[in-house]
Amino acid sequence: MNSPRPAGTLVLTCVLLVLAACRGGGSKAPADPPAAPVILRFEADPNPVEAGSPVTLRAEFTGGKGALDPGLGAIASGQALAFVPLGDTSVVLTVTSPSGQVRSEAVKVQVKPSPDFEDPASFTVPPCLQLGEAPDRPDRLGLMWHAPAYDTGTWAVEVRTTGTWVRMADPASTLVDIPGTQVPAQRAWTAVLKPLEPGGTFDYRVLRDGRRVFQVNGARARMAPGQRQRVVIAGDLVEPGNPASRSIAEGIAAQKPDLMLAVGDLSYPHGTYQEYRAHFYPTYNGGPAPFMRSRLMVGILGNHDVAHVDRGAPPPLGSLAYYYCWDQPLNGPGLLQGGHVANLSPAQAWAPFRQAAGARYPAMGNFWFDSGDARFVVLDSNRYMHRDDPALRHWVETALDGAPAGFWRIVLYHHPGFNQSSFKHTNDWHMAQLWPVLQRHRVDLVVNGHLHAYARTRPFTLAPGGVDEAHILPDLAYDGAATTKAAGPIQIITGAGGGISHKNRFRVPAKGPKPFHQALIADRHSFSVLDLDRDRLRFRQMDGAGAVLDQFTLTR
Known part of the structure; x- marks a missing residue:
């Protein structure tokens, strides 16, 4: 047979029950604050990059949407984005959460001059600038080179004046097979370089079957x-x-x-x-x-x-x-x-x-x-x-x-x-x-x-x-x-x-x-x-x- 509780004990128990009910039943506890964006990785590859070549940006982040400045647009976490920098450039990744919280990180892309290059096996006469057939047009020049006549490769010429390579019109060729020269048959190739900035410098490269075989930086246009x-x-x-x-x-x-x-x-x-x-x-x-x-x-x-x-x-x-x-x-x-x-x-x-x-x-x-x-x-x-x-x-x-x-x-x-x-x-x-x-x-x-x-x-x-x-x-x-x-x-x-x-x-x-x-x-x-x-x-x-x-x- 259980003994009756003292009256004071009963009152204390009731008070505790009421307090517990007030805490748990009337309202919910406040939610945790929203997570801030976190940038896990942001890098450029290669860096430094050769002038005129693309660099790839890779970003990993959580807690929001990403954007790249200056003017490169949106980027998703895990995405790779390629662009060609015109010079040394600071690219900023900004991640913004739904509540407006922001995290930013910058990477500086360094641009180095691309070196002159020649593949001697591709030419019997390396490329050289020519006046061409535009006597009063300082915005264009000719380019000439010779290669063996048996070479069946596809030739192309590209020019860079502001940072990106621009393909020129297809080069033309003539057969050079002269008796008495003691030189095997050749083809003389010519191309037109245009438009150029009069008096300015430009880079050009010659491609054979899509592969660079010749490049010169800092060539000079006519005045x-x-x-x-x-x-x-x-x-x-x-x-x-x-x-x-x-x-x-x-x-x-x-x-x-x-x-x-x-x-x-x-x-x-x-x-x-x-x-x-x-x-x-x-x-x-x-x-x-x-x-x-x-x-x-x-x-x-x-x-x-x-x-x-x-x-x-x-x-x-x-x-x-x-x-x-x-x-x-x-x-x-x-x-x-x-x-x-x-x-x-x-x-x-x-x-x-x-x-x-x-x-x-x-x-x-x-x-x-x-x-x-x-x-x-x-x-x-x-x-x-x-x-x-x-x-x-x-x-x-x-x-x-x-x-x-x-x-x-x-x-x-x-x-x-x-x-x-x-x-x-x-x-x-x-x-x-x-x-x-x-x-x-x-x-x-x-x-x-x-x-x-x-x-x-x-x-x-x-x-x-x-x-x-x-x-x-x-x-x-x-x-x-x-x-x-x-x-x-x-x-x-x-x-x-x-x-x-x-x-x-x-x-x-x-x-x-x-x-x-x-x-x-x-x-x-x-x-x-x-x-x-x-x-x-x-x-x-x-x-x-x-x-x-x-x-x-x-x-x-």
């Missing part, structure tokens, strides 16, 4: 009007076995020009395809100064480029490689008749050459183009050309008069019209016949090669009635320093670019130098440097070590 430019000019360039050829090439590269003009006799002794491949390209598109890969060089015909052919004499088979080793404008006079071309006979033997050269032969011997504030007119001065032909003279006049207002007018051809050499081969005045045309149409400079030396005349005109020394009227007031406005064109001979020296072919007469000559340096190799804008042209003649041998200034 537009209003942009200051540096132009190097040299002639008589690459002679086998002469170390001066390479030292001048390296000296030219050290001046960091925007454009180089080669005034004839580009590759000795006969301008054949094998000479280009064995000597010219290794000097100017390879070795320590691979200039042509990143800067434009323009080639001009000399007598060695056509194997010394005269009127009526056929050149040896294998010569005239100029016409399939360069891609330059075809805006010349189109003089196919009247002896303006070399005699390519018998026709059957020259058919492979004509196939390789295509429309370039003979049109590419004479052309004009613009760069910066200058109109350059290029002439073939070999003896098969008839300088007294009215059609040729009319074309020269039209090319000069077509220059935009305020442009410098610079005419380039190999054989100088006037010189003081005592050697029969170089004492050749046949181009003097064009001087009245040049002075009448306000030419500023006439630049030649042929003599392996440097020479400069005073500005001069010819009096009516003749084109010989007796009719020369020199501007004796011009000194190129205190007086910089010239009355007549100045003739420059800059043929000391690497051929054997002609220092023994000059003899100053006992009565002194000819009055129209102002400078003569025949004892060393050298090249010309022009810094020009719209109002001023500064000229320097420099040796391979960078020493200034002569200088003058022209102003309007």
Whole structure:
């Protein structure tokens, strides 16, 4: 039998029961606070990344939705997102919970320059920049390379100006299978690079079957009007076995020009395809100064480029490689008749050459183009050309008069019209016949090669009635320093670019130098440097070590 509880115990029990009921039955306990977002991983791979290549962002997080800035959009946890950075970039991952709580984390993507690259097995002639067929378009250039004819790969070219690679139009090719060259059949490939930023730098790469086989960074586009430019000019360039050829090439590269003009006799002794491949390209598109890969060089015909052919004499088979080793404008006079071309006979033997050269032969011997504030007119001065032909003279006049207002007018051809050499081969005045045309149409400079030396005349005109020394009227007031406005064109001979020296072919007469000559340096190799804008042209003649041998200034 149970004993009754004391009354106080019963009351306490009831109070406890009531308190318990109030706690548990009247309302629920408050919920835990919502979980904040958590970023578990956020990374970029690869990092650093090569310029123009994609980087992949990977993110893992909980507790919300993710977004990437700047401007990359939403990303889910576990998702990978690829993009191409234009430069060093900080990417921020922001995760926002449903209640508005935010977590952020940043990763800095570093962009490193992509290195130049060449797969030598893919080319017999590596890619080099060309003027192409747009003489007045600074927003485009050509590109040329040679590869074995049996190569059936698919070629492509891409250009990068702002960070992403852009595919160019498909390249074209011609067969180069020339008897007598001792070179297996090749294909000469050309492509057009556009649009480019005039005067700006760009990168380009060549792909074969989708794989990069060549790349150059920091190539330079042609200058537009209003942009200051540096132009190097040299002639008589690459002679086998002469170390001066390479030292001048390296000296030219050290001046960091925007454009180089080669005034004839580009590759000795006969301008054949094998000479280009064995000597010219290794000097100017390879070795320590691979200039042509990143800067434009323009080639001009000399007598060695056509194997010394005269009127009526056929050149040896294998010569005239100029016409399939360069891609330059075809805006010349189109003089196919009247002896303006070399005699390519018998026709059957020259058919492979004509196939390789295509429309370039003979049109590419004479052309004009613009760069910066200058109109350059290029002439073939070999003896098969008839300088007294009215059609040729009319074309020269039209090319000069077509220059935009305020442009410098610079005419380039190999054989100088006037010189003081005592050697029969170089004492050749046949181009003097064009001087009245040049002075009448306000030419500023006439630049030649042929003599392996440097020479400069005073500005001069010819009096009516003749084109010989007796009719020369020199501007004796011009000194190129205190007086910089010239009355007549100045003739420059800059043929000391690497051929054997002609220092023994000059003899100053006992009565002194000819009055129209102002400078003569025949004892060393050298090249010309022009810094020009719209109002001023500064000229320097420099040796391979960078020493200034002569200088003058022209102003309007």
